[in-house]
Amino acid sequence: MAERTSRRQRVDERHRRILDAARERADADGWAAVTTRRLADAIGYTQPVLYSHFPGGKAEIMLAVALEGFVELARRCRAALGPGPGRAAIEAVAAAYLDFGREHPAVYEAMFSEPLDTPFGQDGTRPELRAGFDTLAEAIGDDDGTATEVFWSALHGLGLLERTGRVRPEHRAERVAELAARFAPPSGTGTRPPD
């Protein structure tokens, strides 16, 4: 019995090491640099071992990294969200969101750039994918969903355009402030953009 537990532990630990190696390498050099051979090398085994953990191959590994990313992103946004809605809360959540995207570009890419067959529409969506969206909705005081979708889109676009150098890097704070001003709830401190 202890024998079997030990075996299970070894398998689990290897599972973790695959995901950690994939995430770190991808965040450092992009998903193209994550190859099955390098990944196998990183964990001290050969390619086929990866397929015993992830039969779907590289795509399934990316999906697993993405799912963990959703949990982490939601956790960070939740932590940044203060007691109630308002511009400060929106800015804090936005900054947390963008920070995550900047720190883990490849995880973020796996989360959002791939079609990801699992449903995302608000009905059948898995709870871990839903938590981040709910936090964004709470930040801007939206209960319909449309405003949250637009707010989220703006965050998503901001992170991507910043990463690919399409917007002025030094104006990041102004953009976050502008975004918060545009999406502050009507009854908040103010709805007009600054300046």
Add this chain to the structure above:
Amino acid sequence: MAERTSRRQRVDERHRRILDAARERADADGWAAVTTRRLADAIGYTQPVLYSHFPGGKAEIMLAVALEGFVELARRCRAALGPGPGRAAIEAVAAAYLDFGREHPAVYEAMFSEPLDTPFGQDGTRPELRAGFDTLAEAIGDDDGTATEVFWSALHGLGLLERTGRVRPEHRAERVAELAARFAPPSGTGTRPPD
């Protein structure tokens, strides 16, 4: 002389066929489906011929497709922009922008998902890359640039999240309306979101 012109014409026409084949195949099946072998087959030549037109290989072909995309996207946005700022103009420009992204997903991807070493910051940016941005700025009546960057980010994010199925497809019109309401200029018809 006519001989040389004819030769030049043949080269130019082949150049065009490469770009057209790449764009069509990519928009239909994604850039991963655009391989140098298939591309060479499509134009009736072999692989090395591609490299006489585009020494940088596939990356340079994608860049060329992207540059043409910038021109077309700017043209469409400009055409959609009415006489002056206002919610209707914003909605029209936003719809034109999103339509382009939906019709040419791979062109759009080449335009914005790649790092694209040519500068994008407002100083040394090539005019064809600048035209679309200027149109967006004009639509929302912004002259600073920050609001335009955020507006553009929202459009960018909307298109991408829509394509990857992260937002409810049937709410597209509501999102565009919401976006226009949030970014309508202060002196416009109204600055409050609808509903």
Add this chain to the structure above:
DNA sequence: GCTAGTTTCCTAGCACCGCTAGGCTAGGCT
């Protein structure tokens, strides 16, 4: 201790990728 069966892992190979070196052929020039 010995054998049979299972689990675990690696070797070797497939088809495909982007890309390139080198040779063949056809045409213009001297």
Add this chain to the structure above:
DNA sequence: AGCCTAGCCTAGCGGTGCTAGGAAACTAGC
């Protein structure tokens, strides 16, 4: 006629994701 150049193709490099099949090690029953 002979050479030179441009244009194109054949063949091949190293790398990719992925998989079939066999070797080795470990477990269980006697």
